[in-house]
Amino acid sequence: KQEVTQIPAALSVPEGENLVLNCSFTDSAIYNLQWFRQDPGKGLTSLLLIQSSQREQTSGRLNASLDKSSGRSTLYIAASQPGDSATYLCAPEGDSNYQLIWGAGTKLIIKP
Amino acid sequence: DTEVTQTPKHLVMGMTNKKSLKCEQHMGHRAMYWYKQKAKKPPELMFVYSYEKLSINESVPSRFSPECPNSSLLNLHLHALQPEDSALYLCASTPDQTAGYGYTFGSGTRLTVV
Numbered sequence: 001k002q003e004v005t006q007i008p009a010a011l012s013v014p015e016g017e018n019l020v021l022n023c024s025f026t027d028s029a030i031y032n033l034q035w036f037r038q039d040p041g042k043g044l045t046s047l048l049l050i051q052s053s054q055r056e057q058t059s060g061r062l063n064a065s066l067d068k069s070s071g072r073s074t075l076y077i078a079a080s081q082p083g084d085s086a087t088y089l090c091a092p093e094g095d096s097n098y099q100l101i102w103g104a105g106t107k108l109i110i111k112p
Numbered sequence: 113d114t115e116v117t118q119t120p121k122h123l124v125m126g127m128t129n130k131k132s133l134k135c136e137q138h139m140g141h142r143a144m145y146w147y148k149q150k151a152k153k154p155p156e157l158m159f160v161y162s163y164e165k166l167s168i169n170e171s172v173p174s175r176f177s178p179e180c181p182n183s184s185l186l187n188l189h190l191h192a193l194q195p196e197d198s199a200l201y202l203c204a205s206t207p208d209q210t211a212g213y214g215y216t217f218g219s220g221t222r223l224t225v226v
Contacts, residue, residue: 102154
């Protein structure tokens, strides 16, 4: 059974810092991995989708990497801003049932 | 149109009420999903509609009833809910349940059962 762990559970840093959020998964048989952002009480916004054949994806200040064999993904946020404050969730998609398995999320607070 | 639209955004209902949540997408996606999310927890899959075939998470109680009138619209009918059913209900879609092209989520319906 796939298990997803996100570290740290919470992070509070001053504005401007570069950050790394970590996601590990126990079953490397995944189709892809998706990073989402969730603001309090709101829906999920897709940030980056990495196919299992890819090593990384970039969008603006965000960069996500995937090491499928070691069961790890990282989300790198450059030059953090207060507007980046949210909960970040990673979700690999199983290649047998094509369903998302969720981590518990990292709650990020960027202080002005 | 690259969005999943959910209505209403907020809903308060009594335990004897019948209400419905609506989810719509016009991206041509053939798979749609209902998730339930409690505070500070990740989403839990409730139902999947893919090519007009329903898959159910067997732990979901029968007071939740999905309906898919067409490939763009997914409803969730609610009847005789309990206070513990209060949660954020999220709808999502993918091009195909087996395509692995990523999920698009709606903004959710905040449901409160009183």
